[in-house]
Amino acid sequence: MERTSEGHLKTLLRTQGLRFTPDRLRIFRALADADKPVPVAALISMVAQDGVNQATVYRTLEQFLAVQVVQTVLLKDGIVAYELVPPFSSHHHHFICLDCGAVQDLPAERVDSALDKSMEGTGLRVMTHKVDIYGQCEKCHTPSP
Amino acid sequence: MERTSEGHLKTLLRTQGLRFTPDRLRIFRALADADKPVPVAALISMVAQDGVNQATVYRTLEQFLAVQVVQTVLLKDGIVAYELVPPFSSHHHHFICLDCGAVQDLPAERVDSALDKSMEGTGLRVMTHKVDIYGQCEKCHTPSP
DNA sequence: TTTTTTGCAAAGATTTTGCACCTTA
DNA sequence: TAAGGTGCAAAATCTTTGCAAAAAA
Numbered sequence: 001m002e003r004t005s006e007g008h009l010k011t012l013l014r015t016q017g018l019r020f021t022p023d024r025l026r027i028f029r030a031l032a033d034a035d036k037p038v039p040v041a042a043l044i045s046m047v048a049q050d051g052v053n054q055a056t057v058y059r060t061l062e063q064f065l066a067v068q069v070v071q072t073v074l075l076k077d078g079i080v081a082y083e084l085v086p087p088f089s090s091h092h093h094h095f096i097c098l099d100c101g102a103v104q105d106l107p108a109e110r111v112d113s114a115l116d117k118s119m120e121g122t123g124l125r126v127m128t129h130k131v132d133i134y135g136q137c138e139k140c141h142t143p144s145p
Numbered sequence: 146m147e148r149t150s151e152g153h154l155k156t157l158l159r160t161q162g163l164r165f166t167p168d169r170l171r172i173f174r175a176l177a178d179a180d181k182p183v184p185v186a187a188l189i190s191m192v193a194q195d196g197v198n199q200a201t202v203y204r205t206l207e208q209f210l211a212v213q214v215v216q217t218v219l220l221k222d223g224i225v226a227y228e229l230v231p232p233f234s235s236h237h238h239h240f241i242c243l244d245c246g247a248v249q250d251l252p253a254e255r256v257d258s259a260l261d262k263s264m265e266g267t268g269l270r271v272m273t274h275k276v277d278i279y280g281q282c283e284k285c286h287t288p289s290p
Numbered sequence: 291t292t293t294t295t296t297g298c299a300a301a302g303a304t305t306t307t308g309c310a311c312c313t314t315a
Numbered sequence: 316t317a318a319g320g321t322g323c324a325a326a327a328t329c330t331t332t333g334c335a336a337a338a339a340a
Contacts, residue, residue, distance in 0.1 A: 017318090019320065024320090124240055124278075124281070127243060130277045133264065138268045138269065164340075166294090167338095200297070200330085204295080296336085297334105300331105301331080304328075306325105307327085308326100309322105311320105314319075
């Protein structure tokens with residue numbers, strides 16, 4: 001049986017009563033290739049080359065969000081971007097540079113356990129979380145003329 | 146000298162070459178009163194009662210964001226909301242219910258220190274961070290017919 | 291009095307929709 | 316062939332702008 005990420009997408013979509021179509025796969029691949037959060041506008045132009053209509057992108061993102069294929073992330077200046085979530089990508093956190101807007105992934109383990117511990121006994125049922133750290137990346141705080 | 150939050154806002158705005166106006170104060174108060182992240186649309190209607198124009202809300206949020214009076218937060222379904230940041234509000238994290246969308250603040254200490262530790266030696270200059278935890282609030286996972 | 295802010299209403303963008311046609315399962 | 320998905324273009328929304336009048340410093 002298929003063990004690829006795309007195979008898993010196919011299974012997941014079908015399980016949810018959705019179809020595995022060429023357009024959906026193209027959108028999925030664009031997100032996988034980008035390997036960082038992508039704003040809708042950027043995603044639209046990325047897949048436009050493959051002939052995917054923008055209405056399809058909006059509709060697909062809504063579905064992907066509903067079935068947990070993607071999640072939204074806030075970039076600098078309040079721009080919303082989309083990225084794949086586990087198991088389509090690794091669980092990680094973000095470092096967002098407030099100067100240049102670059103986003104880099106951070107391994108999540110260290111923070112995760114502290115986070116879990118801090119939620120014990122709250123009566124809240126934790127399903128997932130997002131940690132975004134903001135500051136200056138190396139490039140932006142390195143001395144320059 | 147003034148020690149109130151509004152006094153501080155006044156000082157901050159002036160320091161940044163911005164003016165302390167009635168409309169800006171109204172918007173600030175609406176956010177303070179809400180005491181939780183407010184989507185733009187909601188903020189617009191809240192202050193509309195006080196006669197604040199919607200263009201003013203957009204312009205003010207942009208300035209408040211620039212001078213760090215507010216920050217953006219992502220609610221369920223990718224809705225962007227605004228909330229005051231320290232020292233205008235306490236530093237905290239969010240718990241967002243994936244069922245009903247309710248947001249509640251969580252004390253931040255426990256996670257913060259783990260977070261700081263995890264960033265040591267990365268070469269990144271941390272300025273702030275956001276931690277959003279998603280799951281089901283008590284109401285939503287309490288047994289019901 | 292100088293500089294910024296605001297209102298208004300129009301312009302521009304972004305998203306959503308309806309419906310006929312095409313695909314997947 | 317039944318249930319979804321997609322394209323298209325219009326409609327509905329949401330945001331931004333220009334400019335003249337009003338307000339802050």
